[in-house]
Amino acid sequence: MDDVIKSPDQITEEEGKGLVSLSRTAVEEYLKSNIIIDLQEVPYENWKKKGASFVTIENRYTGSLRGCIGSIIPVRELYKDVIHNAVSAAVRDPRFNPLKLEELPEVKFKVSVLSFPEELHFKDPYDLVNKVEPFKDGLILKYEDYQGTFLPDVWKQIPDKQLFLSNLCAKAGMPPDCWLKYPIKVFRYRTKTFSE
Template sequence: MVISLDSLTLEDGKYLVKLARRAIEEYLRTGRRIMPEDVPPRLLEEGAAFVTLLTYPHRELRGCIGYVEPIKPLAETVVDVAIAAATSDPRFYPVSLDEMDHLVVEVSVLGDHETYSAREALKKIKIGETGIIIRRGPFSGVLLPEVPVEYCWDEETFIAETCIKAGLPPDCWLDEGTQATLFRGRTWTELSPRGEVVERDLKREYIERCLNR
């Protein structure tokens, strides 16, 4: 069974963020991949997730890797992608154990995928709510719902930047051969390293950061 985004609670989000940090720190310390313990039953359902590492307090990207499709229990997915975000993101050198004192951990859980032609998808994007997967031939790229909030992008800029992430021209969304999958996401983050975990309200952040300037 695939997990329902709407079934997740704040306590689930806290568990996943703490699990991600514990997985990273144990792997960096010993090279051992932990097995999730005392897992809330719903987090044993299959789920797709990304783990993002950000510098504190400036929140600059330090690593981000995930699965866009649910292929294993959500808790196990978070362990896998947390370790990968810290050690295998090709954009960055691997994170050190000492560095974890200065990074915050975010977990984004993905769901509710719908696929359209990219041109049609543009009309359905909701900033702060939907992420995008662009696919054309062998090319693909994904941007999470929080990305346009961080950069104050509008819908067209968001889909153009996802084209670029896929290694395609920014106007690839105009090509009828380009598909766009829109998905919902929910994101939980540490406010400071090992600090309080909260769920991000991306739509509110977008209004405050981008529309009320």
């Protein structure tokens, strides 16, 4: 697994800022010409490793969400993942209308690089609550065909652990008390976020 980003700490500030800039360029090109860009030369070795990323687009003035799409598991080179997720966050997030070219000056881009998810083993719901670390853990909740994830950033809006888990159940398309009643699986990951 040498060709995979295991920890977001592998990404330097310079590489991360470059990914943020790449995400904006990818969206701008797509909105202008409907083309998904690629790089002729990849400037950093880490960008060539498989990596999982989330791209978040926010209103520059209000901070409100305008689009957020990402990958939980590394499936392609990190820079390609960022390009793909940036375009998807701009035009394919089902919660929002597609971003328009004239909106670009009003939004800011954030790129989160994810660690490889690890399963969280717990005896019961209360053990789960005890093991979760607010503001650090991103969580993936799975049950049969249902799945949802929250980035660590979401703790800012939902700092209560039980509410966090209830909202995550709902995001996965299940009843909010699914974490109390269903034999769910939970995976945790950490992120490093770079922003404009």
